[in-house]
């Protein structure tokens with residue numbers, strides 16, 4: 001499997017990172033140079049996708065190594081961080097702070113320097129442009145999971161960091177909203193890194209990284225890496241079926 005290479009300075013540069021979460025060592029000497037505009041992260045549950053995204057937005061601090069975004073050392077740049085990178089959490093309730101939709105989105109505009117009034121106006125405008133004007137004064141708690149996820153996406157768009165990190169962003173969305181998010185991802189000017197369990201969502205990306213137990217199992221063109229991962233899953237399922245059949249056969253022989 002080819003390894004993606006970059007001729008220019010990587011926009012996101014992870015160098016020799018080791019990361020512990022609790023007592024679990026998630027990464028050991030991980031180095032990745034990320035420059036492509038659209039990068040997918042795939043891999044089994046527990047492979048390290050969320051941990052990587054949390055590392056890239058400064059929510060996790062590595063025990064060793066560095067993370068640089070646009071040349072800035074992320075873990076020594078708390079003030080610049082919000083302008084550099086933003087994460088859309090897998091669970092919207094971990095991201096949302098305000099109890100009302102327009103106030104939540106306004107927070108992103110406030111961070112960009114607008115006054116409270118201007119920020120609220122911009123938030124309502126953004127919601128109206130997206131056909132969600134009626135959500136403006138709704139309590140976050142009254143929205144469905146998928147609707148809350150859409151609010152998180154709009155808040156991230158409003159914040160306009162240089163690198164967007166999306167952790168399973170399609171997971172709770174209905175089909176029209178998935179298509180709309182895919183369109184937004186395709187047209188956004190920023191670099192975007194998306195973790196997903198649905199390979200179709202990253203199939204036309206510039207690069208896909210397959211993580212396995214905190215290591216890079218494959219890294220390269222989306223089509224090749226997705227095909228490699230899908231084939232590996234198919235092999236595992238086939239051997240699981242064969243194992244189940246062998247076990248039932250043995251049980252049949254013993255009891256038959």
Ligand SMILES: Nc1ncnc2c1ncn2[C@@H]1O[C@H](COP(=O)(O)OP(=O)(O)OP(=O)(O)O)[C@@H](O)[C@H]1O
Pocket residue numbers: 021022023024026043044045046047048049050051052
């Ligand atoms: N707070 C924590 N304390 C201890 N171990 C953790 C913690 N958070 C995650 N881990 C472990 O780190 C590893 C990577 O978890 P991570 O959430 O990054 O995986 P993932 O690829 O995003 O999985 P999923 O597809 O299920 O979302 C897993 O083995 C997980 O059990």
